[in-house]
Amino acid sequence: MxxxxxxxxxxxxxxxxxxxxxxxxxxxxxxxxxxxxxxxxxxxxxxxxxxxxxxxxxxxxxxxxxxxxxxxxxxxxxxxxxxxxxxxxxxxxxxxxxxxxxxxxxxxxxxxxxxxxxxxxxxxxxxxxxxxxxxxxxxxxxxxxxxxxxxxxxxxxxxxxxxxxxxxxxxxxxxxxxxxxxxxxxxxxxxxxxxxxxxxxxxxxxxxxxxxxxxxxxxxxxxGSINPVVVTAEADAARGAELAAGFAGSFQLGAGQFCTKPGVVFLPEGSALEAALAPLVGADTPRMLTPSIADGFQSGSERVESVPGVSLVAGSTGGPAVAVTDVATLRAHADELLAEVFGPFALLVRYASRAELADALDELEGSLTATLHAAPDEPVDDLLPRLEAIAGRVLFAGWPTGVAVTWSQHHGGPWPAxxxxxxxxxxxxxxxxxxxxxxxxxxxxxxxxxxxxxxxxxxxxxxxxxxxxxx
Missing domain, CATH: 3.40.605.10 (Aldehyde Dehydrogenase; Chain A, domain 1)
Known part of the structure; x- marks a missing residue:
């Protein structure tokens, strides 16, 4: 050395x-x-x-x-x-x-x-x-x-x-x-x-x-990056269970230790994705890369779960887990809920209307990626500009974990990504x-x-x- x-x-x-x-x-x-x-x-x-x-x-x-x-x-x-x-x-x-x-x-x-x-x-x-x-x-x-x-x-x-x-x-x-x-x-x-x-x-x-x-x-x-995901009501109705499987695989991949892990998912109230999620989340405590990362995962998960209006919908504290809340709680506690939790933890945010969803996206800071799951012919003019404003890569299918090394790739985004x-x-x-x-x-x-x-x-x-x- x-x-x-x-x-x-x-x-x-x-x-x-x-x-x-x-x-x-x-x-x-x-x-x-x-x-x-x-x-x-x-x-x-x-x-x-x-x-x-x-x-x-x-x-x-x-x-x-x-x-x-x-x-x-x-x-x-x-x-x-x-x-x-x-x-x-x-x-x-x-x-x-x-x-x-x-x-x-x-x-x-x-x-x-x-x-x-x-x-x-x-x-x-x-x-x-x-x-x-x-x-x-x-x-x-x-x-x-x-x-x-x-x-x-x-x-x-x-x-x-x-x-x-x-x-x-x-x-x-x-x-x-x-x-x-x-x-x-x-x-x-x-x-x-x-x-x-x-x-x-x-x-x-x-x-x-x-x-x-x-x-x-x-x-x-x-x-740091929370890599928000937006699931429209039309997409959830058409393939909610399929999206649940993709999301579960993505946020738990590599014990959630990817900078592109989807950390926050916006979905409609009564979502089929949410209903299908619980059996897809593992129960075992993951091995983290370092003790400091393990400590950060634990404290980050507890920070989110301690916010009034947040509850666990899948998994358990200390292991892979998914919490859920609503837009009003997100707005009231944005600092606690929108800080990255590095590890297999994610937050679902239920929205009541398309307008509430669009307004909620304005609360977000920069991320490496943003993902939009919509129906094939669904207009997204109210959502896409908001996602472009906060991310360096916008996905319309699949999940953000995995970054292809190509001439056209961009792996970056506005602060704090x-x-x-x-x-x-x-x-x-x-x-x-x-x-x-x-x-x-x-x-x-x-x-x-x-x-x-x-x-x-x-x-x-x-x-x-x-x-x-x-x-």
Whole structure:
């Protein structure tokens, strides 16, 4: 394990090489890491299961997701549109005269990544934050999560070996450990951005610390989300029992330890979904990832259940459970009822009318997702704008647990879901670690290849306002 100053100083030196490395070279680094992790999957899954108890099936799937997203980011940077290369040729006879202007995105510098507890591979040492930063030429220093320390160290060893074998400069990647190391990392002047997945309280403290530096830096935090679900009366009447099964599977998946767990469900009074739910909720006390998460689950469940006008409709205190209330109670106790409970707990909110439902949605803060279950031809103009206003992903079928890693994916949302408008999943996750630079009247020979007239990289560009395809 490296100390913070040594790691950050080495990362700053490495940035001189990583920033000028070709997209093909950086894609090779990512592919090498993916290959190394796939080859060690048996070993890594065994360690992860000992430390987290998430089970072999889940963990093998997560390794595949992790190596898949490494390879996807390799494809993103070689395709080239992520650079947003834009050229406006000079127009000397314009009023006023217009110079030659050429703009593209460039890496910010060394990045700090805080691992998550609930995804020991995909949001951890070699997860999406690390992959998207390395992809664009930013060295990465990862702060290990205490919930899986042995896995973090072993994964870091494999990443370091893979980068060295692929020709990446020393210092392009490092791992640090401990609470104080995390604070030092945010404070270190060599660090240019921070990516974090974790609690609202911890993330807010680090966000404020990053903003208070002599030279403030961006903090990209994924913090908390209740992921509201709306079930219309028409949808409930048509398939309430089916929706109950989907909801039960989603909020209990992984012991409810997903940032996209559906935590609040709005449904009509006398709902078929509610009536079918009780036998679908487990009775066993779940194994939580860490003692602090278990304590938070217990206290959060008790907080909601103690509110007057709230009662349990399925499950039991301390285990998977679903509580129920009405819109009036929700409004009167929004602070207690709309705070995230991380674990297999959810709240049903009964509404008496469509107008009451629409007004209740205005009580909600930002979430990663919002789900709308309606009848196929049912008008939803009164609901959809409200859901768009509070979520980064709006679902019209299925349930929000599960985030596909694609070019179009967005995993973010208004505060307190995240601290920014950027995504931590999908191709545009790289945008967090890039900043625009404009070159004015620069000689062609000194321009980055992406902006030269001959387009040697054969990438898509916008030239004089017109999008030009690759080639």
């Amino acid at each position: 490296t100390d913070v100053d040594t790691a950050a100083t080495s990362a700053a030196r490495a940035f001189e090489a990583t920033r000028s490395a070709s997209d093909a070279a950086r894609a090779g680094w990512l592919t090498a890491i993916a290959d190394r992790l796939d080859a060690a999957a048996d070993e890594l899954v065994a360690i992860a299961d000992e430390e987290t108890g998430l089970g072999e099936t889940r963990l093998r799937g997560e390794v595949a997701r992790t190596t898949g997203q490494l390879r996807m980011f390799a494809a993103v940077v070689t395709e080239g549109s992520y650079l947003e290369a834009t050229i406006d040729h000079a127009v000397p006879d314009a009023t006023p005269p217009r110079p030659d202007l050429r703009r593209m995105l460039r890496p910010t510098g060394p990045v700090a990544v805080f691992s998550a507890s609930n995804f020991p591979f995909a949001f951890s040492v070699a997860g999406g934050d690390t992959a998207s930063a390395l992809a664009v030429g930013c060295p990465v220093i990862v702060k290990a999560h205490p919930g899986h320390p042995r896995l973090s160290r072993r994964t870091a060893d494999l990443v370091t070996e893979a980068l060295a074998a692929a020709g990446a400069p020393a210092g392009a990647f490092a791992l640090v450990d401990g609470f104080e190391a995390g604070l030092e990392l945010v404070d270190h002047p060599a660090i240019t951005a921070v990516a974090f997945t974790g609690s609202l309280g911890g993330g807010r403290a680090l966000h404020d610390r990053a903003a208070a530096r002599p030279a403030p830096i961006p903090f990209f935090g994924e913090l 995240t601290t920014s408008q950027h995504t931590s999943v999908g191709a545009t996750a790289v945008r967090r670690f890039l900043r625009p630079i404009v070159y004015q009247d620069a000689p062609d020979a000194v321009l980055p290849p992406a902006l030269r007239d001959a387009n040697p990289l054969r990438i898509p560009r916008r030239i004089d306002g017109v999008l030009s395809p690759a080639g």
